[in-house]
Amino acid sequence: MRIIFTCTMVVALAVGANAQSFEAGIAFAGGIYSGDLSPKVLPRYFNFIEPMGGLVMRYRNNGVLGVRAGLTYGSLSGDDAESAYPDRKLSFETTMLEGSVVGEWHVIPDNIVGEPVLNPYFFLGIAVFHFSPETRYNSGVIALHPVGTEGQGLNGYEKPYSLTQLAIPFGAGLRLKAGLRSYVSLEICARKTFTDYLDDVTGEYLDYLRILAEKGDLAAELSRPTADPNNPTAQPNIYRRGGDRFDGYGTISLSYTYKLSR
DSSP states (O other): OHHHHHHHHHHHHHHHHOGGGEEEEEEEEEEEEESTTSOSSGGGGGGGOEEEEEEEEEEEOSSSEEEEEEEEEEEEEEEGGGSSOGGGOOEEEEEEEEEEEEEEEESSOHHHHSOOSEEEEEEEEEEEEEEOOEEEETTEEEESTTTOTTOTTSTTSOOOOOSEEEEEEEEEEEEEEOSSSEEEEEEEEEEEESOSOTTSOOOOEEEHHHHHHHHOHHHHHHHOTTOOTTSGGGSOSEEEOSOSSOOEEEEEEEEEEEESOO
16 A cells, blocks of 8 residues: 555645645446356447445646546456356456556647547556455355455465456546536546466366365365265366456446646
C-alpha cells in the first residue's frame, strides 16, 4: 500500500499548484473477471458481473492532459458451472481492493473553444491490487491461498503466490459536463495483470497422488473435485487445471466528480 500512498501524495501536490482543476467524486462499477474459469462465449461474461465502487480524484490542466487517482473495492468471480468446462467443477470468488493512478488524454482541449459538453478520453496507468480467492465448500466458504491447491510450497512446485499484485489499467471513457462544476463519466477499463493466480488456477502440471499425500484430503479435493479419494488411480494422476495465460479483470463504471474550486 506504500505505492498507493505515494501516488496519492503526488496527486495532492499537483492539486496544490492549481486547485481550480481539482475534482473529487465517487464511482459505481461492474467488475468482470477473465481467466481460466471464465466463459469462452462473450455473452456469458455478463453472468459474472460483480458490484464495485470507489473514490476518484482528478487533476486537469486547461488542455487535454489529466491525472486521476482512484481507490476501488468490489468483487470478482468465476464458475465452471456456467463457463466452458462444467465437468471440471472449479469455482472461485474474491474481494478486490485496488489503488490506481492513470494519465488521461482528453480529445477536445478546454482552452480553444471553451469546455465541451461531451469529451471522449483515453487513459493508461498503474495499479496495485489485493485479492484473496475463495470457493464454496460444504455450505460455507474457504480461502484457497492457504490450502495450496496446486502444491504451492512443495519441493518442485511454485512458491505460495502473493495476494498483492501490480496491474496496468487502460481504457477509454466519455465525459459529460453535467453542471457548472459537476461531471459524469462513463468508462470502460481493462487491467493487464502479471499473475495467473487470481482464480487460484494455473496451467501447472500437478500430481494428484502427491498433493493428496503431502497436502492432505482438502487440498486434493479442492484441486481436483472430480477425483475419488477412495480410488485415486481411477484417473491419470498427472493433470492440468488451466492454461498458461495471466488472468485479468475489467470494469464498466459510471462516476460523478465535482470541481472543488472555481
